[in-house]
Amino acid sequence: MVFGFTKRNNFEGGGIVLFTSVEEAIAAEKVLKAGEYETKLVAPPPDLRKGCDLALEINLVEKTGVERMLRAKNLSFLEILPVKSGSELLQVVQVTDFGGAIMVKAGNMKLTFDRGSGVILNVSGGGCPDIPYLHAEMLDKKLAEAPRPRDVGYTLCSLMLDRAFVESLDIWSNGRK
Amino acid sequence: MYLICGTVPKKDLPLTLGVVKFLGPVISLDGVEIPCTQGTAALISAACVTAGYLRLSPPRALLVGDDGTGKGSRVLYDYLIKNISAMSPGVLLLHYMLPVMGLMKKVCESASKTKKRLFMIADAAAMYAAKAAGLAASFDVFTPDLSEMAFLADPDAMHPAYVSRHLFESDASKIPELVAAAYRHKNAAKMLMVKGSTDYIAADGKIVGTISEPDVPALEAIGGTGDTISGMAGAFICGGFRPLDAARATFRANRMAGQYAGATPATRIREIIEALPRVFDEHLEEWKKAENSS
Known part of the structure; x- marks a missing residue:
């Protein structure tokens, strides 16, 4: 129907x-x-x-x-x-090392990438409608080639995913130096 | 009837209501195939597998395409406001949708007019909207993870992106405190299923159960492992499980499915869902017996 x-x-x-x-x-x-x-x-x-x-x-x-x-x-x-005063956008990120993979968490969003290749393995967390869309757009792409969530998404969840993405790119780039 | 409502990343999908089937790589709704990936599709897949195992009627789904603009979400809210009272599903599960407080208030008003009280579950942004609108107590179950638990505990946050830093940095050992704060501020559903390294079940402000085995750390990285929890819990409730028993069975099954699938951070949610029938075959009776004797 x-x-x-x-x-x-x-x-x-x-x-x-x-x-x-x-x-x-x-x-x-x-x-x-x-x-x-x-x-x-x-x-x-x-x-x-x-x-x-x-x-x-x-x-x-x-x-x-x-x-x-x-x-x-x-x-x-x-x-x-x-509108409610006193609230600030979360700036902090947390990193979990799985050995061959690294998970970066920003707010309610988590991005996990392969330590060696920089390929995005998984995106988890969140709840806004652009997240399943971004999940499909980003998976299996290298961090350096994936779209930035901030440029594709519309919501605060995508903004948190963008934080995790930028941090992941930074970690991966520094790991290669 | 088990009615699951949400958005899917298929922008051109109009609002569609029907029986859903899990076909492995995809779910099928009214002839439309939607990939079984993170989000409401993963939730529906787990719900279908669980309902099928319990020999229940398959869930019905009310889905709409939305890529984040919120256009589809608003159509979904609008339909629920006008029709949910007449539809009167036994279990109503609200999932991925743009959180719009005013519209969520109207949905809850309409849901309160059914002859028989609905059992209401909210996860993902439906849970964010319910909390931000001060409607948490209207719901029977919320299924937050640790960061979302911090959001429920923060009286001022409108979205998990605005949680106080000290709450966001709480580790899993602080979950009982976060739960207490959420209930104190009236930002919790009647039961909370808090998913994490240890899963917590809370009711009326108190922790009433924890599940921590088997330990499969990679589950946290896999997109959709929270969605499967909500979908399964709704199916168990439809199957006559008491909410606490449903929560325990759900957490155990999710972990066990992760173990059976050999979960790694690269595992896809479909692999976890496909392991569920084996988990149910081998463990569900044993878990039910344990619940009945406790």
């Missing part, structure tokens, strides 16, 4: 894009709406206020795709932050 696509439901974000000027915020809203992102012009919460008095609420999980779209349209913005 196949169903058609229907209109969207209500939006509840959790992320906020900050701008220097009101004009930038309005232009960004137009571009993101055209790209079918759900957005809402809002006043930034007092503790996050930087730049102008207008911000865009977005679904925080879509940070990667939103950033890419704004940059592609040459629209400047100051920062994308969670």
Whole structure:
């Protein structure tokens, strides 16, 4: 049984894009709406206020795709932050040595590559819809030849996978020197 | 009915509902073949194999293509909001979908209107949305790994990418503390199945079971080994297992399948799933007897 696509439901974000000027915020809203992102012009919460008095609420999980779209349209913005203050994007990575393979973990994502060849053996963890897609795109490719998750994915899971990917590339490159 | 809902990396797949079959390299839904890889396809494969072994009706799946833009996910949410109450599956499992808090709230509202209460399981980003929207307690089972357990324990995090560093750096020995924090902040389902080097089962804020044998460290690296856990657990629940017994059988079977498949970091999830029938043949009765006598 196949169903058609229907209109969207209500939006509840959790992320906020900050701008220097009101004009930038309005232009960004137009571009993101055209790209079918759900957005809402809002006043930034007092503790996050930087730049102008207008911000865009977005679904925080879509940070990667939103950033890419704004940059592609040459629209400047100051920062994308969670509405709840105090939260920072994880920067730390953890490395597990399996002997012939190395697993790099960033947030909820793990990338495992062959120590000798640099071929990506597995991608695990995560939960956003771009991860199974990235899994299929990256497996069996050499780290140096695989697409960067940040350039292909749309979500925070892909951003975490990008962190693991960059660290893996670094470990593998240094191991060859 | 065991209904599994999620997205698959087949961008052009419209929302499709039907009985799913595990065919080895692929699953089949309404004539559409989807590769058995990490994500909802792996979950469905494990669910089909388990349901088949238990001689249950095969699971039904509600799947849509989504490459991460969230377009397919929104269609899926929309359908669930409008139809889940009438469909009233016995077990509802929500899996890979863009986490959208407002839509998850509406899904839970609709699910609460069924005549018979649904048994609700969430894994992957459906679990992220449920927690971020403050709906964790509406669910019967969450299946987090260690990093996701840290996310549930962090009252402010909207996604595991924003977990506090000190929580992210917790090792597996801290799981009981993370579990307690998640329940304290009302960010846990009724039962948590925490997958890791030692698997933990928690209910009502307390650890009620651990499984650590056989030890197969490579399982953590293999994409889909968490998905198989959720899929199996749902099938065991459908088969009449009590949730705690379902959790124990699931964790044991996943580990044993990893051992039988000779898991290495390069193993593919399909190889683990294909080892499950042998695991069930050789161990399920023995595990059931042990549960009944405890």
